[in-house]
Amino acid sequence: MSFCFNFDVPTQSTNPDDVDGNELQNGKNDSAAKHKEDDAKPAEPVKEAKEHLPLSDPEFLLRDAVTETVTIGSLPPLHFLNETVFEKTASEREDEEKILCCNVEQRSDLISGVYEGGLKVWECTYDLLELIEKDGETFGGKAVLDLGCGAGLLGILALQRGARQIHFQDYNSTVIEQLTLPNVLLNCPENDEVDSEDDKEGRGQGKVQEEDGCKKKGKEKQEVNDGDPPAKKRAADLSQHDLLTKCRFFSGDWSTFLALVKKEEPQPKYDIIFSSETIYNTAYYPALHKTLNKLLAPDGLVYIATKSHYFGVGGGLHLFETFVEQRGIFSLDHLWDSEEGLQRHVVVLRFRKSKENLNK
Numbered sequence: 001m002s003f004c005f006n007f008d009v010p011t012q013s014t015n016p017d018d019v020d021g022n023e024l025q026n027g028k029n030d031s032a033a034k035h036k037e038d039d040a041k042p043a044e045p046v047k048e049a050k051e052h053l054p055l056s057d058p059e060f061l062l063r064d065a066v067t068e069t070v071t072i073g074s075l076p077p078l079h080f081l082n083e084t085v086f087e088k089t090a091s092e093r094e095d096e097e098k099i100l101c102c103n104v105e106q107r108s109d110l111i112s113g114v115y116e117g118g119l120k121v122w123e124c125t126y127d128l129l130e131l132i133e134k135d136g137e138t139f140g141g142k143a144v145l146d147l148g149c150g151a152g153l154l155g156i157l158a159l160q161r162g163a164r165q166i167h168f169q170d171y172n173s174t175v176i177e178q179l180t181l182p183n184v185l186l187n188c189p190e191n192d193e194v195d196s197e198d199d200k201e202g203r204g205q206g207k208v209q210e211e212d213g214c215k216k217k218g219k220e221k222q223e224v225n226d227g228d229p230p231a232k233k234r235a236a237d238l239s240q241h242d243l244l245t246k247c248r249f250f251s252g253d254w255s256t257f258l259a260l261v262k263k264e265e266p267q268p269k270y271d272i273i274f275s276s277e278t279i280y281n282t283a284y285y286p287a288l289h290k291t292l293n294k295l296l297a298p299d300g301l302v303y304i305a306t307k308s309h310y311f312g313v314g315g316g317l318h319l320f321e322t323f324v325e326q327r328g329i330f331s332l333d334h335l336w337d338s339e340e341g342l343q344r345h346v347v348v349l350r351f352r353k354s355k356e357n358l359n360k
């Protein structure tokens with residue numbers, strides 16, 4: 001696969017719509033003002049965005065579920081569907097995009113513009129979870145976006161930790177409906193659940209393995225459903241769950257997702273945007289950057305977990321950093337860099353402060 005990558009430096013815009021609301025509010029950032037993000041048109045037709053409402057048939061979605069649980073340090077255990085569940089039931093599931101049909105070995109990790117990889121949990125998600133655990137990010141009262149969410153573990157953690165609202169976005173509608181939504185359900189305790197039978201039997205007890213004084217993530221796999229009536233009842237109850245009212249689910253390309261939410265009044269602004277393993281394709285950087293720019297709250301933070309380089313696709317942290325720097329809108333700081341193996345990183349983006357603001 002090869003992708004044309006072009007750091008176009010757009011010409012000065014006189015149209016205020018080309019400049020982010022935060023810049024106008026904070027005083028103009030000279031470098032940022034030179035960039036016309038609205039002119040960054042994607043090369044191919046883009047997938048329309050749509051919102052997905054929970055949930056037509058939660059009972060079915062959790063049928064034959066094989067779940068895994070990941071527990072990292074003091075974080076609450078996070079449950080998610082194992083990919084194999086789709087092998088058993090692909091033909092019965094709604095999948096207009098036809099991305100479920102192959103088994104895990106046959107399925108490509110990415111088919112650009114068709115399937116963007118959301119059906120499995122990518123390893124940088126775990127890096128970011130570990131960083132959140134270490135740094136003690138608090139979510140209380142915050143608006144959170146899990147951008148390119150896939151299984152949605154980062155958004156689910158924010159939900160469990162008291163975020164005010166959590167929006168999940170994935171390119172593929174099948175991912176949202178068949179994976180993200182069921183995963184959110186799996187992590188909603190029953191409204192009246194204190195110490196349920198499920199938890200006593202271990203469904204909610206992720207392991208913390210201590211090795212050489214370091215906390216390591218523990219993973220469990222467990223069949224939770226398979227025609228088990230209590231689990232079906234549980235799924236049906238969960239569709240009404242209080243926590244779900246804090247969540248919204250979107251599919252589609254970043255550019256159309258942005259257009260969709262920009263129509264809302266008030267337009268959402270997020271205190272925290274998570275994005276794990278989403279900067280592998282340089283052709284998507286303009287839409288991604290613009291989405292971050294338009295949707296991040298003025299003092300918000302974007303956490304990006306990524307590999308240094310994505311072989312076969314071409315993107316990676318260095319190219320993204322260069323792109324971000326050239327735009328001049330965000331500062332980018334490294335929070336964590338792996339020391340071994342394929343290099344992985346967690347970085348944070350925040351709006352650059354204008355000179356006027358710094359002098360205040």
Ligand SMILES: C[S@@+](CC[C@H](N)C(=O)[O-])C[C@H]1O[C@@H](n2cnc3c(N)ncnc32)[C@H](O)[C@@H]1O
Binds near residue numbers: 120122124171
């Ligand atoms: C490799 S997957 C990572 C999934 C998940 N964040 C993880 O770490 O497990 C990349 C995700 O980025 C999103 N994505 C990639 N390109 C996109 C685009 N052009 N528009 C919208 N979403 C995109 C897809 O939703 C996809 O699930």
